[in-house]
Amino acid sequence: MYDFHTHTFLSDGVLAPVELIRRSVEAGYRVIAITDHVGQGNLEFILTTLAKDCEMANKRWDIRAVPGVELTHVPKDDIDRLASDARDMGAVVINVHGETVSEPVEPGTNRAAVSSDNVDILAHPGLIDKEDASIAASSGVLLEVSARRSHAYANGHVVRMAKNAGARMVLNSDAHAPEELLSREFAMKVALGAGLSQSEAVDLLDESPKYLLRKIDRELLA
């Protein structure tokens, strides 16, 4: 399993970063990105803290753990700048907390995220429109299919818009607690429940993460 969107007690999750990594080793994960909620103020603290635990875990355990962020409820006009700052501070995966149907995220957040060169994933994009999906298709920002209750309400719509536009998707847990880490079985149910066929669901679980990892590794070398 691969998961590019998780939270620890550094924001509103329940586990310490290193325990989340330990739990994900036990859950059979190959790769985990820890992407706590950030704004301008806690960006540096989150990234320096996560980097230390990821580095320690990577040396000892059979997993690739990478530090990341989820830019959350920041003004849309600051998204690109903060994503760039996050990259400079060592964020490997940069998620933007998209316009989920369950929270009053600032309208225009989806557009700012898919238009930024520094964003990797637009998380839970909610009722994303056609134009934003086609910008994502050309910018390479992945649209998230969310396994998290409340954000998952719009998965069927996200899948339809992404497929029509030719945008790539990725499935993440958005786990805030250990029992929310993904099993292959549950991830398949979420993918199929969002309207994908069996082969599209397998592609989402197996190929999209590899695509994202290649992109991440290019960014790390650049």
Ligand SMILES: [Zn+2]
């Ligand atoms: Zn979020």
Ligand SMILES: [Zn+2]
């Ligand atoms: Zn999240």
